[in-house]
Amino acid sequence: MTEFVQLLVKGLAFGSAYGLVALGFVVVFKATGVVNFAQGSFLLAGAYLTFTATVRWGLPFPVGVALAGVGAVALALVVERAVVRRLTGEPPVTVLLATLGVAIVLEQVVTLAWGFRPHHIGDPWGAASVRWAGVALSQVDLATLAVAGAAFAGLALFFRRTRLGLALRASAADHEAAAAHGIAPALVSRSAWALAAGAATVAGVLLASGPAAATPDLGDAALRAFPAVILGGFVSLGGALAGGLTVGVVEVMTAGYLPGNELVVPYLVMLAVLLLRPQGLFVAREARRL
């Protein structure tokens, strides 16, 4: 039972980071109709830029993360402007390959700039664990949950309470009607890419800090977030979070009880969901969304 609770918390911590990545997919898809296969590059950029800012330049950790976030957002805006905006109305295969091409280029640039060896980006959480009712919870997992939770709360507030958030929601509901009401499609697209890169930076830092490290395959975490997006139904903030948490728990539980299969089981769950409930687990059945 203790082991189960420990795995559950670890899984939720992983899952909250996946949830942030999944949210990035959802926001960009709702705003621009593009499934961004380059999302992993923003994770990489966020984590490695944090390394440079905190370890190389010796800046305090929060300042380093903020700078890395600015860098990742700038990168996302360049990609949006240079590649994605040209693809409006193109067939899906073109859009898919274009973002995959961006992912290939950026991953190789990262390995050229930083090399292949792991980079420890710092450990602001401490390696200690908290004992509570016989269950040992690592501070890293608790901190991850807290940070990701705060990020989600902030995003929820942004979507509910700000004009830009309202504009994004309006545009997601109906592009044409939103444009007719003076919401510039370009602004919506840019904001969505910036948000996705910001969320990916936080996720990248969470996945690479503490005992873990920034490695070139950190970008694969974005691929592991796809089951989260599918489970969440590609529609909402809450869906992305719920999907992310589910995938994190499934992955960590599999690693705990069926070691060696943790990278496959989330995908098997995803395939099962796609067969039985293609609209996603956390969505009310709407008129044929898929």
Added chain:
Amino acid sequence: MKRTAALAAAAAALYIVIPLRTSDYWLSVLNLAGIAAIGAAGLNLLSGYCGQLSLGHAAFLGTGAYVCAALGAPLWVAVPAAALLGAALGVLVTPFAVRLRTHTLAIATLALVFIGQHVFREWTSVTGGNAGRSDLPVVDLPGAADQGWFWLVWPLVAASVALVAAIARSRLGRDMAAVRADERAAAVVGVNVAATKAAAFALSGALAAAAGALYGAYKGYVGPEDWGLLVSIQYLAMVLIGGIGTVKAPVVGALFVTALPRLVEEVVSPGTAPQVTQIFFGLAIVAVASLRRRGVDVTARPRPRSTASCADQPQL
């Protein structure tokens, strides 16, 4: 008629002369490109003619290569057997293809890559696990190894391309075009959408697995690392760069994608970091996707720009 005959004669002359006059290095590039073109022909049928996205091609290719290794039969048995299993796997994907559209289907087929690699690693008795297998059938071919392979592979390329072209002109091909254009409208006019998609996935899986079997036999080795997502991306890139939905797409694209890293090494600077060749590959994809929608073929007329705009609701 005269022109066709002249073209055929030229092709036959090239077919005989190229292996005699080309260095082993470039001959191996041509052989790998030919094998890739067979797999890409299947993906072109699936994505170009039937409009179905697949990121799972690496899994079909890998399956073919392992069938070739595990069967222990001569190549002329192993390749058809691989194609049969590839077709069966393609049919298995159909339930997803029937339920899902474009991007979700791409993500579902992405799962195939991860499941495939997992099986290739874990099913050690058949696949050799992480070490892979080196006991693939040896083919007795005329001439030096690469010459013989050229004479073996390129007729198969021609056959695959001709097969895809024949299917595209058949009733099945018209059904595929209808499914690509508008699934619901196709169903309304009596096209069996599910059966059409199943046929497209089966044919595509068969050609991919056949190409995988040839690839394994050519290399003499098959291991789990060879069938990652990058392979799926490369095949999609071949189809797109060659001009998706055209007869020659797989050949042009396979030649381009296979030769590109060698050209970069040769022309830009010998001994460049492997990252640089990858960056060129990524840039080529992005450039073709966002600039030239007809691939690298300069003879093709530009397609009229789609009238769809940002105002369209994204279709998942």
